[in-house]
Amino acid sequence: MRNPTRTTRTYSPTGAIGRRLTAAHELQLQSQRITAELTAHRTWLCDRMERLDLDRIEQGDLIVTRKLRHRWTYTPETEAAMEALRKTQLREQAEGLATDSPTVYVALTTQYLP
Secondary structure (H helix, E strand, O other), rough: OOOOOOOOOOOOOHHHHHHHHHHHHHHHHHHHHHHHHHHHHHHHHHHHHHHHHOOEEEEEEEEEEOOOOOOOOOHHHHHHHHHHHHHHHHHHHHHHOOOOOOOOOOOOOOOOOO
């Protein structure tokens, strides 16, 4: 079992890990810029497709499909039942009855400055 205490290290950009971190950071910033640019195009296309009532447009091998995502609101009775279930889940976690199957991964975080 891993130590629950979190450890942190700072690396020099000239070492093996530092060079890898620098490369990952540059790619992440590039990805964030591309995502912001792509989001603007998607928003524009979605607005036009809505206005023109188009479900699909094509240009060569690019296909743009208008999608619909549902966001449900439930009755107070259902919300209360869901809250009771959440409390039961937390109790089972605390009592060791629930089974945890964690996954290890890394998260890269940077501030995007356009």
